[in-house]
Amino acid sequence: MNDDNVYLNGEFLPLQEARISVMDRGFLFGDSIYEVIPAYTGRLFRLPHHLERLNNSLHGIRMQNPMSDGEWSSMLERLVAQNPQQDQSVYLQVTRGAAGRRDHAIPDALDATVFAMAAPLYDPDPALARDGTSAITLDDIRWRLCNIKSTALLANVLLKQQAKDSGAIESILIRDGNAMEGAASNLFIVSAGELITPPKSNFLLPGITRDLILELAVKHGLTHSERNITEAELRSADEIWLTSSTKEIMPVTTLDHTQVGSGTPGPVYQQMSQLYADYKERIKQGLEQ
Ligand SMILES: Cc1ncc(COP(=O)(O)O)c(C=O)c1O
Numbered sequence: 001m002n003d004d005n006v007y008l009n010g011e012f013l014p015l016q017e018a019r020i021s022v023m024d025r026g027f028l029f030g031d032s033i034y035e036v037i038p039a040y041t042g043r044l045f046r047l048p049h050h051l052e053r054l055n056n057s058l059h060g061i062r063m064q065n066p067m068s069d070g071e072w073s074s075m076l077e078r079l080v081a082q083n084p085q086q087d088q089s090v091y092l093q094v095t096r097g098a099a100g101r102r103d104h105a106i107p108d109a110l111d112a113t114v115f116a117m118a119a120p121l122y123d124p125d126p127a128l129a130r131d132g133t134s135a136i137t138l139d140d141i142r143w144r145l146c147n148i149k150s151t152a153l154l155a156n157v158l159l160k161q162q163a164k165d166s167g168a169i170e171s172i173l174i175r176d177g178n179a180m181e182g183a184a185s186n187l188f189i190v191s192a193g194e195l196i197t198p199p200k201s202n203f204l205l206p207g208i209t210r211d212l213i214l215e216l217a218v219k220h221g222l223t224h225s226e227r228n229i230t231e232a233e234l235r236s237a238d239e240i241w242l243t244s245s246t247k248e249i250m251p252v253t254t255l256d257h258t259q260v261g262s263g264t265p266g267p268v269y270q271q272m273s274q275l276y277a278d279y280k281e282r283i284k285q286g287l288e289q
Contacts, residue, residue, distance in 0.1 A: 005082050006117040007075055020113055026095025028102055030152030032113075033057035034093040037076065038121055038245050041284045042084035044076055045245065048289065049208045053149060054094070056206075060148040063096060066112040079118050087123075089246050092116040093151060124248050129273060132253025132265045133169045135242065137231070138162060140173035140180055140203070147202045159183040169250065170242050172234065175203055179234040182242045185250070186210040187229065190239035190261075190268045195224040209243040216275045222268070239266035249273055 008018045026032035035054050038045040051069050058065050067075070072092075080088050097110035142155040160183040163171040170182040180198055181187045186207040188197045195217055200206050217224040234240065238261040240252040249272060251265035265273075282288040 005079070006115070007079055008115050009111075009113060012078070015117065018115070020095075020115070021098035023098040023100070023102070024095055024113055025097060025099065025110075026093065026113060026151060029104065030150065030154075031061070032093055032095035032151045033061060033063075033149050034091065034151050035149060036245055037090045037092070039080040039088045039090055039118070040280060041087065042080050043283055043286060043289075044073075044080065044090070045280075045283060046208050046212065046289060047073060047076070049211065053206060053208065054092075056147075057149045058094065060145065061096075061150070062106065063094070063112065066094060066114055076116065079116055083118065083120075087121040088118045089121040090116060090118045095151075121246060124250070128250060129265060132251040132260075132263075134167065134254035134257075135170045135172050135182070135240070135252045136163050136166050136168045136256050137174055137179070137234070138171040140175035142173070145202055146180075146204050147200070147206060149205060156183045168254075170252075172240075172242075172252075172255070174231050177231055179229045179231060180204045181207075182244075185242035185244040185247060188213065188239075188241040188243065189229055189234060189237035190241075190266060191233060191237050193223055193268075195222055195268060195272075196229055196233075197224075197226055198229055199226040207243060207245075209245050209248065212279065213243060213249070213272060213276070216272065216279065220271075220275060222271070237261065239269055241269055241272075249276055 005012050006015045006018050035050050037050045051072055055065055076090055093115045095113040097112050099107045099110055138159055159171045170185055172182055173180050179187055181204040188195060198204060240260050242250045251269045253260050253263055
């Protein structure tokens with residue numbers, strides 16, 4: 001954690017000095033949204049995509065964006081510029097703000113609370129690419145607006161902890177017989193040579209990494225489709241991956257304590273992981289965003 005410089009409501013200040021009201025609706029109701037954006041050697045990864053998703057989340061909770069895209073960019077760039085040599089993960093949160101009294105209904109004219117901080121980001125453990133990781137399946141107990149990147153994450157917290165309790169890294173969530181995504185990641189499978197991910201809907205978060213993987217698949221001619229993945233297809237998949245901005249692509253080689261495919265990260269993962277690494281390298285050189 002970069003301890004001494006976070007952003008709160010227009011000011012850069014030490015983390016220890018950052019304070020919000022206990023009446024903040026983010027605190028009282030989880031009435032707030034967030035983003036997590038990697039920065040490689042000081043360059044924010046796919047910033048326009050993150051700002052677009054931020055706008056969509058705000059729209060989804062009936063909030064105006066308190067800052068323009070230009071204001072977001074300069075604030076976030078200033079935050080990462082403190083530590084340009086180190087890859088970083090930037091967290092930002094916008095809450096509806098603090099009202100005089102606690103009431104579920106949305107009060108008129110509140111000033112949003114805007115907070116952002118940066119923390120060191122490390123490349124994924126090479127053991128992950130070599131051996132893969134394990135996941136379990138769980139019933140998707142979340143609400144029906146999973147496309148909003150809300151900080152009301154209690155279901156995700158409990159689902160992630162259940163995975164941890166059983167020695168797995170992530171839970172893959174099943175809703176109405178279909179595998180949707182992980183508790184904090186998107187889902188891909190490879191089946192009969194085809195790369196498949198569930199279509200965007202209100203039942204999953206439109207991941208920035210997910211979109212990049214699809215773009216790379218198009219660009220490099222990988223057979224792919226966006227369609228539902230049934231629980232049975234998940235269980236018989238040749239490869240399973242979970243993706244997120246900070247974890248990149250995690251190959252799952254054990255599902256519910258059973259081997260996935262050959263039991264090692266598969267050939268399509270190897271190919272995509274290389275394409276992803278090349279893309280990251282181009283970002284570091286300022287050739288891509
Ligand atoms: C529920 C959920 N799905 C998917 C993702 C992946 O999104 P992104 O690739 O934008 O990090 C996340 C990231 O935190 C998430 O929490």
